[in-house]
Amino acid sequence: MRVYLHKSDIDFLFRQTEEDFFVDEIPNRGFAGRGKYVIARVQKQGMTTWDMVAAIARTLNLDAAEIGYAGLKDKHATTSQYLSFDARLASALKKFRHKNIRILEMTKDTKSIRMGDLKGNAFGINLYNIDNIKAGRIEKTVHKIQKDGLANYFGYQRFGKERDALEQAREMLLGERYVKDAKVRNFLVSVYQSYLFNEWLTKRVELSQNGKFKLLEGDVFVTEKEKLFTPKQLPLQDFLAHNITPTGLLPGRDAFRARGKARAIEREFDDEYLPYKGYRRAAIVWPLDFSLKLYAKEERAHLRFVLPRGAYATSLIEALKGEEIAPVS
DSSP states (O other), X not given: OOOOSSOOOOOOEEOOSTTTEEEEEEESSXXXXXXXXXXXXXXXXXXXXXXXXXXXXXXXXXXXXGSEEXXXXXXXXXXEEEEEEEGGGHHHHHHOOBTTEXXXXXXXXXXXXXXXXXXXXXXXXXXXXXOHHHHHHHHHHXXXXXXXXXXXXXXXXXXXXXXXXXXXXXXXXXXXXXOOOHHHHHHHHHHHHHXXXXXXXXXXXXXXXXXXXXXXXXXXXXXXXXXXXXXXXXXXXXXXXXXXEEEEEEOSBTOOOOOHHHHHHHGGGOXXXXXXXXXXXXXXXXXXXXXXXXXXXXXXXXEEEEEETTOOHHHHHHHHHTSOOOOOO
């Protein structure tokens, strides 16, 4: 069971649907307007990024591996993201039609898009059963979160309906399930790593008080330029200034491990024999550009905010509600 830095129990209705959940990818670079790659900003509804890429590849008679993308976007949402193609496909892309996919704009660039090539995501989310009092409570709580940070849990989307992806991952790692597709195999490994990270983060949040994430001796921090380091003294001021953030472990080989008191807790959620690459993930993120518009007659509030790449908007919704959200059926 997850715990949250700020105590909140705001009662509202959240529906992750194409009409109520919007995501727009923010690229990490500008595009040159010239080069050997077409960069297409593409909107999709009711399908995963993998489904979208497969549908485009079939229509253009391509191998899906020839299409570049920076991240995976929710199925139950209206999302936009950037894809890259060989520039020779520009004419074919202009003619492309699909009931769930729209190409919004195209330009060119000298580089293709690769996984991770994004700065963050801008979200627009509708909440229902909201009145003036609840809207005020939401704004007050989000302002605290913007100051103190949001526990950067992996969202329920990571684990599949009824957590079936986690069960498949466990079966695969125990040798009880054979997975031929390397992309699916790597995804299932990441699901297992994400589960262990969430369990670790819950333990660390439990140690924190008054909405302040407690730093420990031996914590591994990451800078804005994605450099990992373990300081001799806890860099509290840099953390409070949002210049650095502590990280948690996604177990695997070659991963940077914590030390001292931080490692004592981390070890409980480590799998040191996992034969896949390990990583570290920010434990805390800070939402930016938050706004709320209340539609009183509809008892609806529309929230807008920006999160860094890899962070889940549903983690913010859960923090406002004070409880986990059930997976979309």
